[in-house]
Amino acid sequence: MPELIKSSKVKTITRVNDFIIKFANVNGSGSASANKLFVKSVFRMGIPVSPNNIFPSNIQGLPTWYEVRISDAGYLGRREGIDFMVAMNEQTVNKDIASVVPGGYVLYDSSKALSADLIRDDVQYLGIPLKDICLREFDNPAQRQLFKNIVYVGAMSAFLNIDFRILTSMVGEQFRGKEKLILPNIHALELGHQYAKENFSCPLDLRLKAGNKTKNKILIDGNTAIGLGCVYGGATIAAWYPITPSTSAVDSFGKYCKRLRIDPGTGKKKYAIIQAEDELAAIGIAIGAGWNGARAFTATSGPGISLMQEFLGLAYFAEVPLVIFNIQRVGPSTGMPTRTQQGDLLACAYASHGDTKHVLLFPSSPTECFEFAARAFDIADRLQSPVIVMSDLELGMNEQVCDPLNWDDKHEYDRGKVLNASQLEEIEKFGRYLDVDGDGITYRTYPGTHPDLGSYFTRGSSHNPYAAYTEDGDVYADMMDRLALKLQTALKYIPEPEVSGGGKNKLGLMYFGSTSMAIQEVRDSLNKKGIKFDTLRVRAFPFHPAVGEFVERHELTYVIEQNRDAQLKSLLKIECNANHEKMQSILSYNGVLVSAQRIEQEILNSMQSLENSGEIPA
Amino acid sequence: MSYISKPKFQHPQLETNELGLTRRDYEGSFTTLCAGCGHDSISAAIIQATAEMSLQPHRVAKISGIGCSSKIPAYFLSKSHSFNSVHGRMPSVATGANLANKELHYLGISGDGDSASIGLGQFCHIVRRRINMLYIIANNGTYGLTKGQLSATADLGSKTKFGEESRFDNIDMATLAIELGASFVARSFSGDKKQLIPLIQAGLTHKGFAFIDIVSPCVTFNNTDASAQGYKNTWENYVSLSEIDFVPMREEITTSYDAGKEKEITLHDGSVIRLHKTGMNYDPYDKENALHHINQHKKHGKIATGLLYINQSTSDYHELQDTADKPFNTLTQHDLCPGSEVMSDINDTFR
Numbered sequence: 001m002p003e004l005i006k007s008s009k010v011k012t013i014t015r016v017n018d019f020i021i022k023f024a025n026v027n028g029s030g031s032a033s034a035n036k037l038f039v040k041s042v043f044r045m046g047i048p049v050s051p052n053n054i055f056p057s058n059i060q061g062l063p064t065w066y067e068v069r070i071s072d073a074g075y076l077g078r079r080e081g082i083d084f085m086v087a088m089n090e091q092t093v094n095k096d097i098a099s100v101v102p103g104g105y106v107l108y109d110s111s112k113a114l115s116a117d118l119i120r121d122d123v124q125y126l127g128i129p130l131k132d133i134c135l136r137e138f139d140n141p142a143q144r145q146l147f148k149n150i151v152y153v154g155a156m157s158a159f160l161n162i163d164f165r166i167l168t169s170m171v172g173e174q175f176r177g178k179e180k181l182i183l184p185n186i187h188a189l190e191l192g193h194q195y196a197k198e199n200f201s202c203p204l205d206l207r208l209k210a211g212n213k214t215k216n217k218i219l220i221d222g223n224t225a226i227g228l229g230c231v232y233g234g235a236t237i238a239a240w241y242p243i244t245p246s247t248s249a250v251d252s253f254g255k256y257c258k259r260l261r262i263d264p265g266t267g268k269k270k271y272a273i274i275q276a277e278d279e280l281a282a283i284g285i286a287i288g289a290g291w292n293g294a295r296a297f298t299a300t301s302g303p304g305i306s307l308m309q310e311f312l313g314l315a316y317f318a319e320v321p322l323v324i325f326n327i328q329r330v331g332p333s334t335g336m337p338t339r340t341q342q343g344d345l346l347a348c349a350y351a352s353h354g355d356t357k358h359v360l361l362f363p364s365s366p367t368e369c370f371e372f373a374a375r376a377f378d379i380a381d382r383l384q385s386p387v388i389v390m391s392d393l394e395l396g397m398n399e400q401v402c403d404p405l406n407w408d409d410k411h412e413y414d415r416g417k418v419l420n421a422s423q424l425e426e427i428e429k430f431g432r433y434l435d436v437d438g439d440g441i442t443y444r445t446y447p448g449t450h451p452d453l454g455s456y457f458t459r460g461s462s463h464n465p466y467a468a469y470t471e472d473g474d475v476y477a478d479m480m481d482r483l484a485l486k487l488q489t490a491l492k493y494i495p496e497p498e499v500s501g502g503g504k505n506k507l508g509l510m511y512f513g514s515t516s517m518a519i520q521e522v523r524d525s526l527n528k529k530g531i532k533f534d535t536l537r538v539r540a541f542p543f544h545p546a547v548g549e550f551v552e553r554h555e556l557t558y559v560i561e562q563n564r565d566a567q568l569k570s571l572l573k574i575e576c577n578a579n580h581e582k583m584q585s586i587l588s589y590n591g592v593l594v595s596a597q598r599i600e601q602e603i604l605n606s607m608q609s610l611e612n613s614g615e616i617p618a
Numbered sequence: 619m620s621y622i623s624k625p626k627f628q629h630p631q632l633e634t635n636e637l638g639l640t641r642r643d644y645e646g647s648f649t650t651l652c653a654g655c656g657h658d659s660i661s662a663a664i665i666q667a668t669a670e671m672s673l674q675p676h677r678v679a680k681i682s683g684i685g686c687s688s689k690i691p692a693y694f695l696s697k698s699h700s701f702n703s704v705h706g707r708m709p710s711v712a713t714g715a716n717l718a719n720k721e722l723h724y725l726g727i728s729g730d731g732d733s734a735s736i737g738l739g740q741f742c743h744i745v746r747r748r749i750n751m752l753y754i755i756a757n758n759g760t761y762g763l764t765k766g767q768l769s770a771t772a773d774l775g776s777k778t779k780f781g782e783e784s785r786f787d788n789i790d791m792a793t794l795a796i797e798l799g800a801s802f803v804a805r806s807f808s809g810d811k812k813q814l815i816p817l818i819q820a821g822l823t824h825k826g827f828a829f830i831d832i833v834s835p836c837v838t839f840n841n842t843d844a845s846a847q848g849y850k851n852t853w854e855n856y857v858s859l860s861e862i863d864f865v866p867m868r869e870e871i872t873t874s875y876d877a878g879k880e881k882e883i884t885l886h887d888g889s890v891i892r893l894h895k896t897g898m899n900y901d902p903y904d905k906e907n908a909l910h911h912i913n914q915h916k917k918h919g920k921i922a923t924g925l926l927y928i929n930q931s932t933s934d935y936h937e938l939q940d941t942a943d944k945p946f947n948t949l950t951q952h953d954l955c956p957g958s959e960v961m962s963d964i965n966d967t968f969r
Contacts, residue, residue, distance in 0.1 A: 218968035236946040281710040288714025293947035404965040447699035
């Protein structure tokens with residue numbers, strides 16, 4: 001293959017710390033850990049890096065891609081165009097090579113010649129005989145397969161100028177306790193590195209340069225952070241039914257509980273994880289536990305949310321604290337289970353029959369996944385109502401460079417209005433649903449508190465302030481009004497929106513959750529073109545007044561969301577009476593994170609057409 | 619008749635139990651069920667059972683689903699917390715409640731629609747999970763609240779009040795519970811207080827999953843001669859395995875145990891179940907035999923009742939999962955939150 005390389009007169013891309021690498025693999029071939037090794041080594045070199053796993057709903061044999069953005073500017077969103085393709089999958093190699101930008105690179109296994117139709121004259125081919133090297137160097141059939149991945153990472157370290165010591169030290173950390181695996185892994189890295197150096201001019205024009213931009217940052221995915229947030233937030237019970245992409249949130253909770261929640265005296269567990277028979281049971285268990293005074297949660301995705309509707313209504317109406325993590329994926333129905341979407345806003349905001357409304361939290365980074373997870377338990381206990389943390393596959397399952405997770409030791413859990421035995425003796429008469437404080441939140445008791453006082457009958461049927469069954473329409477209406485008031489009171493406890501831009505601009509940009517990753521890039525790029533705007537990141541539902549005011553204050557607000565039906569915009573209309581003429585949607589629902597370029601282009605197009613029609617000054 | 623509040627009056631000579639409480643302290647509000655409903659007899663049996671065994675009312679949590687049966691927790695133990703949840707989902711709510719605090723007594727009340735149809739999945743899984751509770755099904759073979767449809771426990775060939783005949787085999791909840799690993803399985807009849815009360819007492823004391831399927835006739839919709847769960851059929855075909863006594867641990871055992879005529883089953887806390895008469899020849903520890911016994915009776919149109927199966931040596935969910943000694947709902951932030959120093963170490967693992 002070196003002939004091919006030598007004859008090539010491609011004018012290659014010259015760029016440092018700003019490019020996209022895509023790994024095209026077959027799922028189940030062991031590529032994931034090798035690719036992660038690559039990403040973490042970039043991170044450790046102090047360079048912002050953002051991986052994105054595009055995987056099939058399958059165990060073995062189907063195509064999977066791992067797209068890695070390296071950006072000195074710290075842009076974490078997706079960018080169109082692939083600069084460097086690691087083409088390891090014969091099923092997709094046609095499309096993969098075609099997707100590389102002119103001047104880009106293709107790393108491939110040159111043990112077998114590339115067919116003529118795959119040869120482009122505007123990209124640089126980097127052939128490494130991965131299969132041959134592994135056959136020669138390793139005896140074990142599994143290693144011969146797995147180490148192909150490690151060999152290409154070794155080669156890339158030469159191509160891109162990755163500090164080799166970082167790679168070797170990471171292998172050491174990864175296999176601590178399994179020392180026998182360290183040497184062969186390092187050997188595989190060296191084989192790739194050596195081959196690249198000997199056969200190509202390394203490093204390439206596309207390369208990395210160590211920096212300090214990831215100092216004080218961590219590289220973590222949202223679901224891992226949610227699991228930790230549940231540990232820190234005092235959850236003792238997780239009840240769930242396995243569903244992609246929420247599974248790793250519960251896995252993370254379990255992993256850290258094993259480490260942090262074992263009673264030192266007895267060796268017993270201060271937690272229980274119960275894999276339920278379905279999502280109905282999962283939420284039922286969480287509700288039973290919440291009713292009985294323990295902090296409990298369930299984690300799920302769209303189909304699970306659909307199944308949980310009836311119980312959500314019960315928790316709302318009977319006023320039981322409950323935390324749900326909805327790691328959204330593409331719906332409707334089974335949809336695309338391994339792709340991302342923000343499509344459950346309406347299904348969650350008003351989940352269940354009758355008049356209901358639920359608190360939603362929208363984290364936009366792993367740091368916030370941790371913070372909101374822990375905080376959700378305080379909010380649920382305070383409001384005695386379900387709190388749904390709305391993450392998505394993009395945020396949940398991809399590692400992101402973000403601020404470290406932060407726990408303030410001064411923070412005390414807010415267990416809400418719970419009466420103990422002596423408090424029950426002091427008050428005149430206990431009414432479970434009696435609004436003593438006028439904020440819509442009433443006092444509750446845990447079962448077993450007092451021999452004579454404080455027991456009550458919890459029910460999903462209509463009840464009076466003393467928890468007795470009633471069919472009196474006025475009493476029912478009062479109860480519903482109080483529940484509405486409670487959701488107003490919620491504003492005191494839920495995160496406020498994040499506003500920036502000074503508020504003087506005519507244009508506004510509203511967004512939430514994972515699309516936040518694209519915003520800084522959009523802002524910088526449009527600013528360069530002289531277009532300035534204010535931004536508002538929604539962090540919770542019900543909306544604070546600032547959200548509606550933002551739309552009111554701006555001539556035009558672009559509302560960015562990843563669903564077809566503009567669900568956030570619909571909520572703004574319903575809840576804030578926001579003027580729909582002052583809002584314009586930017587929607588993306590193809591299952592991958594919306595890119596900054598796409599947002600920018602839509603804004604530019606829209607401004608152009610408004611300018612043409614004379615509706616808004618440019 | 620819930621619009622009439624119960625008078626507070628009580629007879630001054632009303633008997634008190636070890637806690638100094640009278641039967642009145644174990645009652646609930648007036649029933650709203652039909653006059654003569656079997657379920658009211660179950661409520662009365664629960665009141666008497668808990669009062670006699672001096673259970674602290676507030677240490678019981680009552681959990682139910684939806685249906686006539688699931689309304690009855692309102693009619694007993696008003697000093698206990700109660701949770702009337704959603705249809706067929708009592709098992710999951712009870713599981714969660716039990717996980718949160720293992721120190722309370724859990725009394726699950728369900729019906730045949732609630733447990734054998736909409737909630738059959740949850741029923742199976744709570745049995746599997748060995749939740750420490752007493753699970754009662756008030757089984758009348760019909761959907762009362764929706765006015766008389768057949769339920770899945772209605773026997774093949776039984777007819778509704780409206781003449782509709784069941785063309786399908788019934789689901790036998792007792793054999794199902796035994797198959798799935800319940801460690802205390804009994805069947806009884808709401809009309810047989812003598813048998814039912816000691817079974818409830820034993821079921822509440824038993825550590826692990828205890829289940830009682832109680833035939834409880836629906837006087838309004840399913841009390842015809844053609845219905846298997848009607849009073850007539852039940853009285854005629856009711857076969858009681860044994861006479862049964864429950865002797866709580868605290869009580870001094872005064873009557874002597876007659877080895878030839880009685881069988882004693884000692885529960886984990888030292889309480890004793892005594893089986894008399896026919897029970898002598900029945901081995902309640904033998905799962906296969908229990909299933910055979912139930913099925914043989916069924917084949918001849920009979921209803922086998924009594925303590926059908928018991929295994930006192932199984933572990934409950936908390937033991938199987940090795941959960942902490944203190945109930946989860948008493949663990950504090952200090953017990954649960956690892957704090958900022960540990961956080962800083964965790965952050966380092968993501969660099």
